[in-house]
Amino acid sequence: xxxxxxxxxxxxxxxxxxxxxxxxxxxxxxxxxxxxxxxxxxxxxxxxxxxxxxxxxxxxxxxxxxxxxxxxxxxxxxxxxxxxxxxxxxxxxxxxxxxxxxxxxxxxxxxxxxxxxxxxxxxxxxxxxxxxxxxxxxxxxxxxxxxxxxxxxxxxxxxxxxxxxxxxxxxxxxxxxxxxxxxxxxxxxxxxxxxxxxxxxxxxxxxxxxxxxxxxxxxxxxxxxxxxxxxxxxxxxxxxxxxxxxxxxxxxxxxxxxxxxxxxxxxxxxxxxxxxxxxxxxxxxxxxxxxxxxxxxxxxxxxxxxxxxxxxxxxxxxxxxxxxxxxxxxxxxxxxxxxxxxxxxxxxxxxxxxxxxxxxxxxxxxxxxxxxxxxxxxxxxxxxxxxxxxxxxxxxxxxxxxxxxxxxxxxxxxxxxxxxxxxxxxxxxxxxxxxxxxxxxxxxxxxxxxxxxxxxxxxxxxxxxxxxxxxxxxxxxxxxxxxxxxxxxxxxxxxxxxxxxxxxxxxx
Amino acid sequence: xxxxxxxxxxxxxxxxxxxxxxxxxxxxxxxxxxxxxxxxxxxxxxxxxxxxxxxxxxxxxxxxxxxxxxxxxxxxxxxxxxxxxxxxxxxxxxxxxxxxxxxxxxxxxxxxxxxxx
Numbered sequence: 299x300x301x302x303x304x305x306x307x308x309x310x311x312x313x314x315x316x317x318x319x320x321x322x323x324x325x326x327x328x329x330x331x332x333x334x335x336x337x338x339x340x341x342x343x344x345x346x347x348x349x350x351x352x353x354x355x356x357x358x359x360x361x362x363x364x365x366x367x368x369x370x371x372x373x374x375x376x377x378x379x380x381x382x383x384x385x386x387x388x389x390x391x392x393x394x395x396x397x398x399x400x401x402x403x404x405x406x407x408x409x410x411x412x413x414x415x416x417x418x419x420x421x422x423x424x425x426x427x428x429x430x431x432x433x434x435x436x437x438x439x440x441x442x443x444x445x446x447x448x449x450x451x452x453x454x455x456x457x458x459x460x461x462x463x464x465x466x467x468x469x470x471x472x473x474x475x476x477x478x479x480x481x482x483x484x485x486x487x488x489x490x491x492x493x494x495x496x497x498x499x500x501x502x503x504x505x506x507x508x509x510x511x512x513x514x515x516x517x518x519x520x521x522x523x524x525x526x527x528x529x530x531x532x533x534x535x536x537x538x539x540x541x542x543x544x545x546x547x548x549x550x551x552x553x554x555x556x557x558x559x560x561x562x563x564x565x566x567x568x569x570x571x572x573x574x575x576x577x578x579x580x581x582x583x584x585x586x587x588x589x590x591x592x593x594x595x596x597x598x599x600x601x602x603x604x605x606x607x608x609x610x611x612x613x614x615x616x617x618x619x620x621x622x623x624x625x626x627x628x629x630x631x632x633x634x635x636x637x638x639x640x641x642x643x644x645x646x647x648x649x650x651x652x653x654x655x656x657x658x659x660x661x662x663x664x665x666x667x668x669x670x671x672x673x674x675x676x677x678x679x680x681x682x683x684x685x686x687x688x689x690x691x692x693x694x695x696x697x698x699x700x701x702x703x704x705x706x707x708x709x710x711x712x713x714x715x716x717x718x719x720x721x722x723x724x725x726x727x728x729x730x731x732x733x734x735x736x737x738x739x740x741x742x743x744x745x746x747x748x749x750x751x752x753x754x755x756x757x758x759x760x761x762x763x764x765x766x767x768x769x770x771x772x773x774x775x776x777x778x779x780x781x782x783x784x785x786x787x788x789x790x791x792x793x794x795x796x797x798x799x800x801x802x803x804x805x806x
Numbered sequence: 807x808x809x810x811x812x813x814x815x816x817x818x819x820x821x822x823x824x825x826x827x828x829x830x831x832x833x834x835x836x837x838x839x840x841x842x843x844x845x846x847x848x849x850x851x852x853x854x855x856x857x858x859x860x861x862x863x864x865x866x867x868x869x870x871x872x873x874x875x876x877x878x879x880x881x882x883x884x885x886x887x888x889x890x891x892x893x894x895x896x897x898x899x900x901x902x903x904x905x906x907x908x909x910x911x912x913x914x915x916x917x918x919x920x921x922x923x
Contacts (some may be wrong), residue, residue, distance in 0.1 A: 369879075407856040588888075589861060589888065592888040592909065592910075593816075593817040593819075593820065593888075594817075594819070595822045595824075595910075596817060596819070596823075596888075596910040597817060597818075597819025597820050597823060597909045598819075598910075599823075599910035600819065600820055600822070600823020600824060600827075600910070601819065601823045601826075603821070603823065603913055604823055604826045604827050604828060607827055607830070607913075608830075626910055630910055633888070634889065637888070637889045637890060638889070638893075645893075
């Protein structure tokens with residue numbers, strides 16, 4: 299692995315896995331202890347101390363305790379130490395420590411001690427085998443002095459890593475980082491302003507602030523931007539370290555684009571499923587009501603006919619009976635509309651060519667739809683056959699073209715296209731395989747589109763934005779039911795104020 | 807000899823209305839609101855016309871039609887349905903029902919069918 303170096307001297311590699319952290323931390327804690335010695339006021343909580351605490355006491359697998367060398371009491375400890383002396387203990391703080399040896403700099407107030415074996419006996423922590431500092435690291439080459447001299451650790455790290463200042467200077471980066479950010483190998487890192495890699499300056503500021511405050515940031519989601527401008531979400535883990543008196547950020551990046559896309563897709567599928575269930579419930583409800591009311595209407599009509607039958611021809615009451623019968627008729631029409639929309643249809647699919655069918659239907663209904671000369675068909679020029687029910691599909695085409703025509707009001711052309719493609723912008727799907735290629739047709743209008751609220755409700759029976767009483771509200775419900783019957787899908791691209799494209803996908 | 811009519815429909819008010827009008831016109835109307843009982847009656851006696859609803863709780867009209875036509879291929883069955891597009895209607899017609907009457911229906915259609923018979 300090639301590391302580009304700008305500042306000669308120590309080159310640190312930050313890594314996310316435990317073993318390297320262990321070593322890194324050991325190294326950091328080496329010079330921290332040196333710092334400690336320099337520090338006159340040993341009660342001072344510096345940022346170094348924070349690194350010390352957060353890194354050492356959480357990350358190193360060795361058993362560590364911090365002992366107040368004046369009182370021999372344990373002031374801090376890590377989980378490994380606690381596990382070693384016995385779980386359920388809860389705390390080692392305040393326990394007297396025996397048999398530990400102070401380090402070389404024994405005038406230190408707080409002593410970091412690592413042990414291999416210790417036992418809690420009668421309220422006293424007996425250290426049986428202490429570990430010298432260099433042994434804790436597992437690598438005898440890493441001594442307090444050599445750590446600062448800098449070494450390459452774990453050359454084959456698979457995670458993108460970089461080092462930068464807080465001011466946007468990129469100091470070094472590994473190959474994985476360079477290829478993630480699409481920086482050419484021969485690019486001089488000195489000329490790169492690292493700040494440009496952040497998609498949002500707010501996120502960058504927040505990251506730096508958190509690093510300054512806590513010295514460590516773990517798995518923060520930040521949007522990065524590659525050299526070519528494309529942004530992606532990433533999880534950042536970063537530490538700050540002091541080097542030659544400067545504060546340096548060492549950070550790893552994990553590209554989580556794939557994870558976010560999967561989550562988004564799952565949410566979308568869940569909402570599609572929810573919509574289907576919802577529509578099914580509504581349809582069941584409507585069908586139930588329609589059936590019951592229909593029976594009652596039949597009863598009313600039947601008896602009204604009895605009266606009509608029995609009255610003399612000139613009886614004035616015949617008028618009223620007539621009114622009852624025509625009211626029943628009207629109610630019946632409404633129910634017919636509703637029931638055909640929600641679909642107890644005859645379904646007879648036949649293998650045929652959609653392009654020519656579409657052309658035929660449009661020609662046949664040109665006049666009644668008022669679209670003569672106002673539409674254009676763009677065919678896929680493909681003779682793939684697909685199965686569908688002619689009667690029902692004609693209804694779908696008429697309904698969608700009717701809506702498009704109403705949206706443009708004769709002022710613009712309606713475009714109808716056919717294609718062989720994978721479904722996209724799906725609003726409702728009954729396809730078994732969402733990725734399968736389908737034969738599709740789309741009705742494109744440049745009308746006013748729909749508000750997102752309207753789009754939500756568009757399949758609900760009787761939902762309409764047209765005036766009350768125009769008989770609207772069932773058309774798209776019917777389309778929904780028919781496409782459901784065909785196990786197809788419906789896609790809608792809606793641009794409020796600019797137009798709408800409604801697509802029907804039929805499986806091959 | 808009066809023509810005999812059998813009407814099978816789970817909705818009682820429809821049966822009553824039918825019976826009142828048709829009785830009055832001189833036909834002999836027998837009604838059943840339970841489709842299984844109605845089917846049995848169709849199999850044991852001969853009727854000039856059988857009127858059968860489609861969606862009934864015990865047994866649907868398509869099945870009743872099939873069962874009757876199987877034993878009595880000459881039976882004259884008119885199915886009653888709220889919705890002509892109903893798959894059960896298609897199945898009944900395929901099984902041999904002679905025609906379809908929409909409900910709420912017009913008595914006229916039934917009467918003309920009877921006259922033809």
